[in-house]
Amino acid sequence: MQAHVPGEKLPDADAGPDLLHTVPEAHYPQSINVATELVDRHVADGRGGDVAIRFGDGETTYAELQERVNGFGNALADLGVEPGHRVLVRFPNRPEAIVACLAVQKLGAVALPSMKLLRAKELEYIVNDAGVTHAVVYDDLLDELEEAAPELDTLEEIVVAERGADVDHDHRRFDDLLEAGDAELDAHDTERDDLALMLYTSGTTGRPKGAIHTHRQLLASADTYARYCLEPTREDVFGGNPPLPFAYGYGDLVTFPLRFGATTSLVEDATPEDLLEAVEAHGITVLCSIPTAFNQMLSGHPNAPEEYDLSSLRAGMSAGEPLAPSTFETFEEDYGITLLDGIGTTEMLHIFVSHRYDGDVDPSATGFPVPGYECKVVDPDTHEELERGEAGLLAVRGPTGISYWGRPDKQAESVVDGWSYPGDIFVHRPDGRLEYKSRRDDLIISxxxxxxxxxxxxxxxxxxxxxxxxxxxxxxxxxxxxxxxxxxxxxxxxxxxxxxxxxxxxxxxxxxxxxxxxxxxxxxxxxxxxxxxxxxxxxxxxxxxxxx
Known part of the structure; x- marks a missing residue:
């Protein structure tokens, strides 16, 4: 069941990926809501006083987060947000973005986080393609949406979070709605396969594509990769600089910490120096970033381990680009932690190949299939599985898979016989590890x-x-x-x-x-x-x- 979502925008059942649920934690009841699982469950278990978010010098407990999600959810409902509606959420990495996404999902609607650097023409395409009805926007990011507004076919309301930018507008104010909204809100009776999150690809090789994810797929990303490869506890603090509208960032800084009753550390527009300061100030234990940032930390701050208290760190996550073995080795030597390289995509939601943080990590390979996932390397033309040691196209099955919004052409290219094809060239080694070679488009034939x-x-x-x-x-x-x-x-x-x-x-x-x-x-x-x-x-x- 897809509540109030036009069927013609969803992949046909025959074109969708085969979803497997082979680990016990990825079995969910028919009726489940991701906001309830990430927030309400912890409050009900008596942990409402635990810290959910650290931002600057402030902290938000789980009980406070629940109250804000409920208040804003009720306000959005009063503005006409209904189950299945798509709601644009346009912020840098700030607590308001988490509140807005969870409130939308608690109502049974679909959160659509937006990259902050998108221009008016790009927003016009995404808003119209997704049929967005409402938008929640940071004041400093309002201008491009307003410029696009005359061409937006479905947008009914804009809510603005005023946080210091000198912006004149006549839209609803985030803080007013948050204050007026009732602090009690029962989650909509969503089913596990209802849509909860929509993310648009960067569109570097064509127009952006909307990747859609359900309530149980969001939870499964935490209950497979995070649970098995990172082994998080309530004492963990996840921090880093991937943007929340980046699938990697949404998992690292929203789904993973909140799934396990841990804490997320948010830093707005973080530089490598900001990250080092946040590790010290917020006690970050799991540091999440991309290879470029890790290299910048090493080259721009070579004395960081002496200048900052980094003793809280226990593990690092790297994705978005391949992690060079030289970066892995230098970071381990200087910081005393292992960086886990991972392969994941917007379409697959999060990482599906990785080592485990306490395992035998070989930096020349990405790792093993994450528990709950299956991988094979196939001939790009015949899709026949290749012998170990031969380079070919990676195919994946698991609790998440590639599903595009309204793109049957791309859907047919990306899912074959139920297997999802993210578009990466890998070698499946005899020892079971998967070694990344390149994106299919990055293979040079000379x-x-x-x-x-x-x-x-x-x-x-x-x-x-x-x-x-x-x-x-x-x-x-x-x-x-x-x-x-x-x-x-x-x-x-x-x-x-x-x-x-x-x-x-x-x-x-x-x-x-x-x-x-x-x-x-x-x-x-x-x-x-x-x-x-x-x-x-x-x-x-x-x-x-x-x-x-």
């Missing part, structure tokens, strides 16, 4: 050789003179493509022929010689998405003449 760009990047990243690197295929008349490296030199490094030669020699001496970059371009920075992922597609377009 003189008949298949060369994974990230593999070359990891080797180049080992050099102290290199701060950041991205590798793509560049057109070549003789070889079809050559490997080209875009390199951001480290501070003090001289960008020139000597460094280019050192990079080329290092790759030749580490990998098969045909993988070395025949061209090296030094740049001041790399194009990135708002979540920190390198936009290799822009570099490829530039090389192929598709962009300025």
């Amino acid at each position: 003189s008949g050789y298949n060369i994974p760009g990230p593999e070359v990047e990891n080797v180049i990243q080992e050099l102290d003179a290199v701060s950041e690197v991205a590798v793509v295929g560049s057109p070549d008349d003789e070889r079809g493509q050559i490997v080209k490296a875009f390199v951001v030199p480290a501070d003090g490094a001289d960008a020139g022929d000597d460094l280019a030669g050192s990079i080329q020699d290092h790759v030749k001496n580490t990998l098969a010689p045909y993988k070395y970059p025949r061209a090296v371009s030094f740049v001041e920075g790399l194009p990135r998405t708002e979540t920190g992922k390198i936009q290799r597609v822009k570099l490829r377009e530039r090389e192929h003449g598709g962009a300025a």
Whole structure:
């Protein structure tokens, strides 16, 4: 049952993924609501005084969070939000975003968190595609939504959280609604397969796609990856800088901590220095970020372990980009914790391949299928499973899967015989570990050789003179493509022929010689998405003449 959600926007049953529930924790009753499970359950169990959110110098207990979710939920209901409605939530990493998402979900509606850097044209597409009826917006992010407003077909109400920006508007005020709303609210009688969350992909290779997730899929992301790989307790504090509208960030900073009665540490627009300060101030135990931020912490703050009290840390999570073994090893040496590299996607909701934090971690591989998931590596054309050790396309099954909103073309491409295909090239090793090679689009074919760009990047990243690197295929008349490296030199490094030669020699001496970059371009920075992922597609377009 999908409450009040137009059926034509959902994948046909035959086109959807096969969902498996092979671990006992991923079996849920027919009627369940994610907001009740993440908040109300802890209050009912007598833990209402435990801290749910730390933000700046303030704390929000579970009882206070419940009261705010209920108050705002009742206010939204008074504004006409009904089960199945899609509600845009547009904030940086702040407590109001969590309150708004949980209130929407408690009503049986669908929370749609929005990346804060989206412009009016992008918001116009997403709001109209999703049929958004209401929006809850941070004051400093209102302008782009208002610019898009004349073209929005379904938007009825905007609620603005006024937090200091000098913005004139005539919309409802978040604080007024929060104060006026009744503090008692029974959750809508949602079923486990009702929609709860909608996230749009970054759209770097085309128009954005809405990925849809149900109440039990949200809970399953915590009851598989987090439960088995991180082993969280109520004493844990999850913190980091992935944006909440990023599937990785939503899990790290909302679903995971609240599922286990732990605490989330929120930092608005966090820099690496802000993260180090938050570890000390908030007692973060599980640090969640992306490889770029971990590298920036190492290079920009080499004395951080002496300058900050980081003794609370017990584990780290990395996703969004492949984690270079050199980063893993340096961080472990300097910070004394293991960074778990993980592969996950917006469509799959969270990480489905990883090591466990207390297990035998091999930094040259992503890890094993997370308990509850199955993975296989197949021939991209025939979808036949390959022998161990051969590179091919990764296929996944588990309690989450790829389901697109209103995109039957992409649905058919991404789900074959019930298996979800995130689009990654992997090798299934004889020891059972899965070794990441590249995104399918990032595979460089040069003189008949298949060369994974990230593999070359990891080797180049080992050099102290290199701060950041991205590798793509560049057109070549003789070889079809050559490997080209875009390199951001480290501070003090001289960008020139000597460094280019050192990079080329290092790759030749580490990998098969045909993988070395025949061209090296030094740049001041790399194009990135708002979540920190390198936009290799822009570099490829530039090389192929598709962009300025």
